[in-house]
Amino acid sequence: MTTKKRPSYSDLLHASRTIAEDIALSELSPDSVLHKAITYHFNTPGSEARAALCISSSLALGLAVESAVRLAAAVETLHNASLIQDDLQDQDDVRRGHPAVWKKFGKDTAINATDLLIASSFALVSSVGSTNTHRLVASMTRAIAQTLQGQARDLNTNRVPNIDDAIAVAKEKSGPLFSLSLELPLVLSGHLYFVGAAREAGAAFGIGYQIFDDINDCARDREAGSLSNMALLIETSKSSQFLAIDSAEDLAHYFLDQAASNASALPNNSGAMLADKCVELLSELDREAA
Amino acid sequence: MTTKKRPSYSDLLHASRTIAEDIALSELSPDSVLHKAITYHFNTPGSEARAALCISSSLALGLAVESAVRLAAAVETLHNASLIQDDLQDQDDVRRGHPAVWKKFGKDTAINATDLLIASSFALVSSVGSTNTHRLVASMTRAIAQTLQGQARDLNTNRVPNIDDAIAVAKEKSGPLFSLSLELPLVLSGHLYFVGAAREAGAAFGIGYQIFDDINDCARDREAGSLSNMALLIETSKSSQFLAIDSAEDLAHYFLDQAASNASALPNNSGAMLADKCVELLSELDREAA
Numbered sequence: 368m369t370t371k372k373r374p375s376y377s378d379l380l381h382a383s384r385t386i387a388e389d390i391a392l393s394e395l396s397p398d399s400v401l402h403k404a405i406t407y408h409f410n411t412p413g414s415e416a417r418a419a420l421c422i423s424s425s426l427a428l429g430l431a432v433e434s435a436v437r438l439a440a441a442v443e444t445l446h447n448a449s450l451i452q453d454d455l456q457d458q459d460d461v462r463r464g465h466p467a468v469w470k471k472f473g474k475d476t477a478i479n480a481t482d483l484l485i486a487s488s489f490a491l492v493s494s495v496g497s498t499n500t501h502r503l504v505a506s507m508t509r510a511i512a513q514t515l516q517g518q519a520r521d522l523n524t525n526r527v528p529n530i531d532d533a534i535a536v537a538k539e540k541s542g543p544l545f546s547l548s549l550e551l552p553l554v555l556s557g558h559l560y561f562v563g564a565a566r567e568a569g570a571a572f573g574i575g576y577q578i579f580d581d582i583n584d585c586a587r588d589r590e591a592g593s594l595s596n597m598a599l600l601i602e603t604s605k606s607s608q609f610l611a612i613d614s615a616e617d618l619a620h621y622f623l624d625q626a627a628s629n630a631s632a633l634p635n636n637s638g639a640m641l642a643d644k645c646v647e648l649l650s651e652l653d654r655e656a657a
Numbered sequence: 658m659t660t661k662k663r664p665s666y667s668d669l670l671h672a673s674r675t676i677a678e679d680i681a682l683s684e685l686s687p688d689s690v691l692h693k694a695i696t697y698h699f700n701t702p703g704s705e706a707r708a709a710l711c712i713s714s715s716l717a718l719g720l721a722v723e724s725a726v727r728l729a730a731a732v733e734t735l736h737n738a739s740l741i742q743d744d745l746q747d748q749d750d751v752r753r754g755h756p757a758v759w760k761k762f763g764k765d766t767a768i769n770a771t772d773l774l775i776a777s778s779f780a781l782v783s784s785v786g787s788t789n790t791h792r793l794v795a796s797m798t799r800a801i802a803q804t805l806q807g808q809a810r811d812l813n814t815n816r817v818p819n820i821d822d823a824i825a826v827a828k829e830k831s832g833p834l835f836s837l838s839l840e841l842p843l844v845l846s847g848h849l850y851f852v853g854a855a856r857e858a859g860a861a862f863g864i865g866y867q868i869f870d871d872i873n874d875c876a877r878d879r880e881a882g883s884l885s886n887m888a889l890l891i892e893t894s895k896s897s898q899f900l901a902i903d904s905a906e907d908l909a910h911y912f913l914d915q916a917a918s919n920a921s922a923l924p925n926n927s928g929a930m931l932a933d934k935c936v937e938l939l940s941e942l943d944r945e946a947a
Contacts, residue, residue, distance in 0.1 A: 512684030
């Protein structure tokens, strides 16, 4: 008997990407524009940060590799759906160095592709074949509703947002899918008690990561006159519920600390990858400040 | 002990509508634009033909009333999602006598509402709490993919379509949700063998019903110069795989007969309501022709 080596992260991410694409395309004619658009988008995968988090958490909780890969594919598929739709709604022409789906295939195809990817994400999560499927589906639905509400808030917010608006948007738009990466493995493994902490961790990380990003983009956004950069908003906001914190770096610290502490409270060290990511971002911030 | 009266169809449709709306709104803030848009759309329910079919089929197959109502809510929610999106993509201003969602709340909100309703439909179907949930989800995903492919075909079809194109569009755009109304109860009750017949019945009904509708709209569409009316297309099409049939009435007969015969083959008379509907439409056609 040969011993089976545990597959590497990159193998698992690859498997996850493959199954996500297979499920999304499975009911389409290869010559349909929808098939072409989805194949095109999947061709440039991006960082797959949410899939990696989900795989890491799943394996820590003792889930089967096959389940880990499917949950990760579901979260990453939802993320891809949100990117295609965000690009359309924000009129962003470029995604991952290539023309965005709506730019290349038209608005209607982008809308249809988003719908199909949302449906696929449910097919993926239910293909795990668990008696907890209804709970996995409920978690997905909640994350989608929150993300959409965040997107709606973002699109409808004042032309000159304040920092509290921006935090609310980041929490709703970016938080839910990070949360879901931790939440689905917890639900599938029956650790329902910890779902709240997973959501807190994801929400805080979504905000903290956005501020971190905005600090790095500060100079460029200042030049471009971008009104939504959170680091710039802190300089100009007159009032905030986080008034005691008066620099973007402090605010990033606040949320990333919160994310790390919630992630660290998860069972079997299943939030370790998120907590590590927080520490990494925090030390990068400190290096830049030094 | 009091005897419990079996609830009427109208009670069951009401229950189905209520749970569909509750689930769609459950994760939204009441002051969000998404909440307002979905409440607005649900305010004018339409015919609920798919929900009625699904309830009838579910009860014939011996499913619990609660399950029947949830499956029906899932199918009707998908139908509502497709209407909101169709109106946006086809730039139709009016739905059920009121401004369409995109017209009243903007395009982005219509897009977001569609996403949320798709997600809700999965939450509904999985809330039935069956070990067959993954199969229900797979049926839903398939129906969504086909509907989207039909919509894409419709949007990308030649400016002057021929009758075969129009049949293909009607089959993919209208068929899958009629099929799903029969298919979900069959899957939930374990009658997987009959899923093929349910799909055939739904597809044929989708086409037949569209032709029936177009025959009734013929005069209006001729005046408006509408190019997609199937009854007009039959007059003008030069070639068709259904060449032997040279009137719209014959073509409607062909598909409605096919739908009725497939529906009648379903177990426990679970396709009876669809078969009856076919007979009703056929005799209306005959009356008009007489």
